[in-house]
C-alpha cells in the first residue's frame with residue numbers, strides 16, 4: 001500500500017478510500033464522450049474535518065485533487081486531468097437547518113438535489129428550491145461549481161444567484177466562510193459584505209464547497225405544464241418575452257427535437273404555471289393565452305397543445321437511450337433569448353452532418369435576461385464511430401457558440417480553451433493571480449480553467 | 453465468458469450511470485441500493501456495477517476478487533428495476549445476475565459464495581447442516597408429514613435451521629393448526645428452494661433443485677403450497693413453471709390475512725403495541741404484494757401502526773437477499789442496510805418491527821441488537837405477533 005493510500009485510510013477508514021483498479025476504473029469515466037482519465041486514489045470523506053485532512057495531505061504531497069459530486073456534468077469536469085485523488089463528496093449530505101420564514105436551507109454540499117426536494121416536500125411543503133433538470137443525484141456543490149440553473153431559473157436566475165452563504169475548504173486545507181455566516185449571525189444573506197466571488201463557476205479549481213445556504217422560494221400547491229407550439233422558430237424569442245412579461249411562469253423552456261416526429265421542426269414552449277387555487281391557475285392561464293399570446297393564436301401561427309399536465313420530475317436522461325445507445329452529451333451556452341432561431345437552425349445542421357437526430361432546448365434565465373441553450377448529441381456507447389460523431393458535433397457546437405458571440409456553459413476542457421483564448425486580458429490576469437494565491441501548489445482540479 | 457456470449461450483450465452498455473436507481477420512490481436519499489448505501493463508492497451503485505461488468509466482459513478490466521465482491525454485493529432487491537427510467541429497467545438486476553453466472557461458470561466467485569453453493573449442493577441447505585436437523589423446528593408441534601392434505605407448508609432453509617427463524621416457522625404452523633387448515637410438511641425431506649442459488653448465478657443448481665422439488669411435490673400430489681419465506685414464494689411462483697412445476701403458491705402473510713378475514717384465527721389484543729412493517733423485497737418489489745402483511749397487522753386490536761418513511765416499493769432492503777444473509781458482504785458498519793433500517797424503524801417510535809421473511813427477521817434482529825435498540829423495539833414475524 002502506498003503511503004498516500006495509507007494516509008487516506010487513516011483519515012476516512014478503509015471502506016471509503018480505495019486505490020483498487022475497480023474503483024479507479026469507475027471514476028475514470030463519466031457519462032459523456034470524454035476519454036477515460038484515471039485517478040490514483042478515490043476517497044469519500046464524511047465530515048469537513050476528514051475532508052480538510054485529505055486536502056492538507058494532497059497539498060503537502062502536491063497531489064492533484066478533484067472534487068466530485070454526482071459526476072453528472074457529462075463534460076468530463078470531474079475527471080482527473082492530471083491523476084491524483086478523486087474526492088467523492090456525496091457522504092457529506094446533511095440538512096443542517098431550514099429557516100422557514102427566512103426562506104433558506106443550509107446543507108452540506110454533497111447532498112443531492114433530489115434529497116432536498118423530497119425533504120422540503122415532506123417537511124415544508126410551502127417552500128421549494130431550484131432543482132436542475134439533471135438526474136436527482138446531482139449535488140448542490142457540483143451544481144454551484146458550474147453555475148447550474150434549475151426549475152426556478154425564470155423568476156430567480158442561476159442557482160448561483162440563490163446562494164445565501166458558503167463554507168469552503170481552500171486548497172491549503174484552511175476553511176473560509178462567506179456571507180452573514182462569516183460574521184456568525186446565521187446564514188440568511190451573502191450581502192452586504194464585500195464581494196468574494198471566488199468559488200462559484202470554478203469547477204472546484206479554487207476550493208471545495210462544503211456548506212451552502214440556499215434561498216428557498218414559495219412553493220404553490222398546484223403546478224401544471226401548459227404547452228404552446230409554434231412552427232416558425234423566429235417567433236420563439238417574442239413568445240418567451242411576452243410570457244416573461246407576465247412574470248408568472250415558474251419555468252419557461254422552448255424545445256424542439258427530431259424525435260418523436262410530432263416535435264420535429266416544431267417549437268414547444270413549456271410554461272410552468274403554479275397556483276394555490278384553481279382560480280389562481282385559471283387566471284394565469286387566461287393571462288398567458290387569452291391576453292399575452294392571443295395574437296399568435298388568432299393569427300393561427302401558434303397554438304395551445306396541452307393544459308393541465310401535471311408536472312413530474314423531468315427524466316431527461318431518457319434521451320440517452322435513443323437507438324438503445326446509452327449515451328448523450330450536450331453543449332450548453334448562455335446566450336440572449338434572441339439567439340434561439342439561429343442556435344436551432346445551426347444546431348440541427350450540425351446534428352444532420354453527424355447523423356444524430358437533433359435535440360435543442362432553451363431555458364429562460366431571469367426575465368429573459370439570458371437563456372441556457374443546449375444542443376444534445378446522442379451516441380451509442382457500444383459503437384465508437386457514433387461516440388466520435390457526438391464528440392465532433394460537440395466541438396463544432398463549441399465553435400459555433402464562439403462564432404455567434406455566446407458563452408459556453410460548463411464547457412469541457414476543449415470549450416474552456418476556446419473561452420480562455422477570447423477572454424479579456426485583465427480578467428485572465430486576475431484569474432491567474434487568484435488561482436496562484438488560493439492554490440499555490442496547483443493541486444485543485446488542475447487542467448480546469450487553467451490560464452497559461 | 454466474453455461479452456459476445458453474455459446474454460445481455462446488446463443491452464448492458466445502455467446504462468447511462470445517471471443514478472436514478474439510487475433513490476427510493478419518494479426520492480428521499482441516494483441510499484436505496486443497499487451496497488451503495490453501505491460503501492458509498494460509485495463502483496457499488498447499480499450503474500457502477502453494470503459498467504464494471506461490461507468492462508470485465510469486454511476485456512477492459514481483469515477479473516479480481518474485488519470485482520467479484522462488488523458484483524456479489526448486489527442483494528437482488530430490485531430497487532434499481534423500480535427506479536431506472538429506461539425501457540430496459542426490467543433487466544437491470546438480470547444483467548447483474550447473469551454476470552454472477554459468468555463468474556460461476558469460470559469458477560471465479562468469492563469464497564463465501566462458493567461455500568454457500570457447495571453446502572446447498574451437498575446438503576440441500578446453505579448452512580451445511582444435516583438433513584435430519586431440518587425437523588428441529590417442529591419439535592413438540594405434532595405436525596403431519598405431507599400426504600394429500602390441502603396445503604404443503606414449505607418452511608425453507610432459514611425457518612428450518614436458523615434458531616431465530618424457527619420461531620416464525622413454529623408460530624405459522626401453530627396458527628395454521630389453530631385455524632384447522634389441512635396441511636403437511638416435508639420435514640427432513642425438504643431441500644432448498646433454489647431462489648438464492650439463482651440470485652447467486654448458479655443456474656444449473658437452480659435447475660437441479662427445481663426439478664428435484666417439482667418431482668417430490670408432484671409425486672406427493674402437492675397442489676397448493678404455503679411458504680414461510682418470500683424467497684421460496686418467489687421461486688416457486690415465478691421460476692418453477694419454467695421447469696414444469698405449476699403449483700398454487702401462497703406466502704404465509706396471504707394465508708394469515710385470509711384466515712383472519714374469515715374469523716378462523718383471531719389476533720390477540722395488544723394495546724401497547726406500536727408496529728412498523730419492513731417490506732421484504734421478494735414479497736414486495738418482486739411480487740407486488742404489499743397489502744397482505746399490512747392486513748394482518750391491521751387486524752390486531754388496540755395496536756397502532758406507523759409506516760417507515762421508505763416503504764412498499766420504496767423500502768430499503770435489509771441487505772440479506774441473494775445469499776447475503778450468509779455471505780455478509782454488507783455487514784460490519786453502521787451503514788450496513790439492516791442497521792440503517794433498524795434506526796428507521798426506531799424513528800417511527802414503534803416498539804415492534806414486524807417482518808414477513810425469515811431472512812429479514814434474522815438480519816434485522818441482529819441489527820437492532822448492534823444498534824443497542826433491543827430494549828426499545830422487538831423484531832417479530834407477523835405470525836409471531838399473532839401468537840403473542
Ligand SMILES: Cc1cc2nc3c(=O)[nH]c(=O)nc-3n(C[C@H](O)[C@H](O)[C@H](O)COP(=O)(O)OP(=O)(O)OC[C@H]3O[C@@H](n4cnc5c(N)ncnc54)[C@H](O)[C@@H]3O)c2cc1C
Pocket residue numbers: 031066067068069070071072073074077078089109110132133134135137138139140141142143144145146147148149150202203204205207208209210316317445448
Ligand atoms: C440528463 C441531464 C440533464 C441536465 N440538466 C441540467 C439542468 O437542467 N441544469 C443544470 O444546471 N445542469 C444540468 N445538467 C448538468 C449537471 O448534471 C448538473 O449541473 C449537476 O448539478 C452537476 O452536479 P454534480 O454534483 O453532478 O457535479 P459534478 O459533475 O460532480 O461536478 C461538477 C464540477 O464541480 C466540481 N465540484 C463538485 N462538487 C464540488 C464542490 N462541492 N465544491 C467545489 N467543486 C465541486 C467538480 O470537480 C466538477 O468540476 C444535466 C445533466 C444531465 C446528465
Ligand code: SF4
Pocket residue numbers: 466467468469470471472473474498499502532535536537538544
Ligand atoms: S440502471 Fe438505469 S437508472 Fe441506474 S444508472 Fe443505469 S441507466 Fe441510470
Ligand code: SF4
Pocket residue numbers: 473484485486487497498501525526527528529530531532533545548
Ligand atoms: S438489485 Fe438492489 S442491490 Fe442490486 S443493484 Fe439493484 S438496487 Fe442495488
